[in-house]
Amino acid sequence: MADQLYLENIDEFVTDQNKIVTYKWLSYTLGVHVNQAKQMLYDYVERKRKENSGAQLHVTYLVSGSLIQNGHSCHKVAVVREGKLEAVKSKLAVTASIHVYSIQKAMLKDSGPLFNTDYDILKSNLQNCSKFSAIQCAAAVPRAPAESSSSSKKFEQSHLHMSSETQANNELTTNGHGPPASKQVSQQPKGIMGMFASKAAAKTQETNKETKTEAKEVTNASAAGNKAPGKGNMMSNFFGKAAMNKFKVNLDSEQAVKEEKIVEQPTVSVTEPKLATPAGLKKSSKKAEPVKVLQKEKKRGKRVALSDDETKETENMRKKRRRIKLPESDSSEDEVFPDSPGAYEAESPSPPPPPSPPLEPVPKTEPEPPSVKSSSGENKRKRKRVLKSKTYLDGEGCIVTEKVYESESCTDSEEELNMKTSSVHRPPAMTVKKEPREERKGPKKGTAALGKANRQVSITGFFQRK
Amino acid sequence: MTTLTRQDLNFGQGREAGPAGPGAGASGPAGFLERATGLCPPAVVADVLCEFLEVAVHLILYVREVYPVGIFQKRKKYNVPVQMSCHPELNQYIQDTLHCVKPLLEKNDVEKVVVVILDKEHRPVEKFVFEITQPPLLSISSDSLLSHVEQLLRAFILKISVCDAVLDHNPPGCTFTVLVHTREAATRNMEKIQVIK
Numbered sequence: 001m002a003d004q005l006y007l008e009n010i011d012e013f014v015t016d017q018n019k020i021v022t023y024k025w026l027s028y029t030l031g032v033h034v035n036q037a038k039q040m041l042y043d044y045v046e047r048k049r050k051e052n053s054g055a056q057l058h059v060t061y062l063v064s065g066s067l068i069q070n071g072h073s074c075h076k077v078a079v080v081r082e083g084k085l086e087a088v089k090s091k092l093a094v095t096a097s098i099h100v101y102s103i104q105k106a107m108l109k110d111s112g113p114l115f116n117t118d119y120d121i122l123k124s125n126l127q128n129c130s131k132f133s134a135i136q137c138a139a140a141v142p143r144a145p146a147e148s149s150s151s152s153k154k155f156e157q158s159h160l161h162m163s164s165e166t167q168a169n170n171e172l173t174t175n176g177h178g179p180p181a182s183k184q185v186s187q188q189p190k191g192i193m194g195m196f197a198s199k200a201a202a203k204t205q206e207t208n209k210e211t212k213t214e215a216k217e218v219t220n221a222s223a224a225g226n227k228a229p230g231k232g233n234m235m236s237n238f239f240g241k242a243a244m245n246k247f248k249v250n251l252d253s254e255q256a257v258k259e260e261k262i263v264e265q266p267t268v269s270v271t272e273p274k275l276a277t278p279a280g281l282k283k284s285s286k287k288a289e290p291v292k293v294l295q296k297e298k299k300r301g302k303r304v305a306l307s308d309d310e311t312k313e314t315e316n317m318r319k320k321r322r323r324i325k326l327p328e329s330d331s332s333e334d335e336v337f338p339d340s341p342g343a344y345e346a347e348s349p350s351p352p353p354p355p356s357p358p359l360e361p362v363p364k365t366e367p368e369p370p371s372v373k374s375s376s377g378e379n380k381r382k383r384k385r386v387l388k389s390k391t392y393l394d395g396e397g398c399i400v401t402e403k404v405y406e407s408e409s410c411t412d413s414e415e416e417l418n419m420k421t422s423s424v425h426r427p428p429a430m431t432v433k434k435e436p437r438e439e440r441k442g443p444k445k446g447t448a449a450l451g452k453a454n455r456q457v458s459i460t461g462f463f464q465r466k
Numbered sequence: 467m468t469t470l471t472r473q474d475l476n477f478g479q480g481r482e483a484g485p486a487g488p489g490a491g492a493s494g495p496a497g498f499l500e501r502a503t504g505l506c507p508p509a510v511v512a513d514v515l516c517e518f519l520e521v522a523v524h525l526i527l528y529v530r531e532v533y534p535v536g537i538f539q540k541r542k543k544y545n546v547p548v549q550m551s552c553h554p555e556l557n558q559y560i561q562d563t564l565h566c567v568k569p570l571l572e573k574n575d576v577e578k579v580v581v582v583i584l585d586k587e588h589r590p591v592e593k594f595v596f597e598i599t600q601p602p603l604l605s606i607s608s609d610s611l612l613s614h615v616e617q618l619l620r621a622f623i624l625k626i627s628v629c630d631a632v633l634d635h636n637p638p639g640c641t642f643t644v645l646v647h648t649r650e651a652a653t654r655n656m657e658k659i660q661v662i663k
Contacts, residue, residue: 018631020624056631105631112540112547115626119546120617432590 022102065092512571573654
């Protein structure tokens with residue numbers, strides 16, 4: 001009678017409600033010991049398969065045993081799909097245990113839903129999580145709250161220290177002496193990911209994910225925890241820092257939930273310098289941003305070609321930030337920016353990284369004497385690039401204020417210029433182009449605006465002598 | 467078909483919605499609720515919904531194999547692992563779409579958001595419908611409300627992950643699109659705004 005009841009329960013969960021039934025979830029739901037839950041699941045699978053061989057049932061198993069890899073002996077615990085069960089079993093030297101992990105109707109593509117299934121029920125039973133568990137320790141007694149808060153701080157510090165150490169040492173094992181992972185690299189994902197995430201770190205992490213999903217091994221994440229800070233540097237620009245911090249924290253919690261062994265990638269050391277340099281460059285380039293906000297980088301043909309899409313993304317983000325800052329700046333001021341080609345080279349984080357000192361002089365060179373323009377090399381007068389704001393009435397009757405660059409001579413000559421920008425020569429009938437144009441255009445048709453600009457230049461030039 | 471209920475977090479504020487409800491009942495909790503409502507304006511609700519829809523769309527694309535699995539990466543949301551795409555253009559497309567939906571969500575003009583999977587001939591093969599409705603005012607604290615909402619959204623994620631059991635395989639070469647169904651008033655309001663402009 002009781003046998004039938006639990007079988008019916010499981011049938012209802014799996015078939016009618018389309019749930020994923022893990023042994024842990026079942027033990028909490030029915031209030032039975034985990035070993036009994038495992039047995040129930042096994043019975044259900046056997047009966048169901050006998051009754052109806054075409055039943056849509058996917059089963060995952062937890063396999064544990066000892067494995068000899070590269071001369072090292074290690075204990076491996078893995079959650080595998082039914083199809084891969086025999087293969088994994090054959091690799092183990094000694095199979096310590098096999099039991100049903102979960103039953104579900106759907107074919108799962110990765111192990112995420114298994115964790116999701118257990119998460120809520122475990123959270124609601126947190127106080128008595130070992131009530132039905134086979135893992136018991138008499139010495140494990142809850143601490144007093146005051147003790148636990150101070151110890152958690154110590155743990156965080158030591159953990160951060162450890163993770164940075166292990167990154168530096170490139171040690172990715174628990175128990176001190178695990179073998180490097182056997183890579184089951186699938187070429188197709190690597191190729192696809194290579195198209196838009198060319199950083200080696202992304203690839204190794206992706207292949208690591210692939211190995212995990214293929215064998216459905218739920219591996220422990222101290223190595224993944226090492227990767228998470230690295231990932232955070234790269235991906236934070238895409239997904240936001242909050243998500244990355246949570247990801248780091250969750251990996252730590254996953255370690256506690258699934259006590260399993262790491263199978264790890266040895267190539268983190270290669271990625272370390274690459275990760276460090278973009279991060280460093282991004283920081284230095286961010287400092288230079290306020291200076292560069294009003295510089296029109298599109299004019300410069302000297303931009304180093306960006307090597308991969310990720311750097312393009314970061315550049316887009318920086319460009320976006322610049323655009324936002326542009327209207328906020330005070331339009332009444334004229335600002336002088338000396339030419340600084342070195343700053344642009346330093347801005348693109350492509351290896352080998354250009355040294356950061358070129359960035360530092362950028363803010364400091366404002367008071368320095370302006371450099372001579374290459375195009376006006378023959379001209380003995382010094383010219384400097386000046387940011388001016390022009391206000392005029394356009395064709396629609398709107399007053400438009402634009403910031404444009406003009407080259408003006410330091411000697412303040414009247415001959416205005418080959419160097420006038422397009423805003424000056426825009427006749428009122430044309431549509432207004434709000435974005436700044438190329439700096440060095442030939443002289444356009446002189447209009448009244450040109451004369452006006454002449455006068456403006458001469459007036460304001462007086463105030464710029466510092 | 468799933469129903470996503472838009473939790474109205476402006477509980478207890480005693481606005482135009484007649485009697486204030488829980489706020490008027492007791493003086494102690496009323497003060498807390500009035501302070502708490504400052505934390506949950508419609509913008510926050512729209513944010514939560516948009517974040518969830520983004521995760522859901524990515525997960526649907528992963529589970530239904532609209533794009534190769536190689537572009538997806540495991541990330542964390544609501545304390546569980548979810549698969550999100552790394553392809554910048556795809557991400558941008560999804561974000562832009564939801565960016566447009568957000569103002570409608572804030573005004574509660576959205577009736578449902580539908581993710582449609584189309585085959586090569588642009589015929590719909592599958593639809594994932596997220597119905598958005600406004601429930602009655604709730605009388606629980608904002609902390610437990612948020613964790614409750616998180617739990618429910620986790621359940622959504624889980625349901626999407628196992629939808630394979632009830633769906634057939636899609637033909638190769640599928641694409642997807644996102645449709646937003648608004649309530650009638652929204653269309654009139656939008657037309658009004660257009661006329662004024």
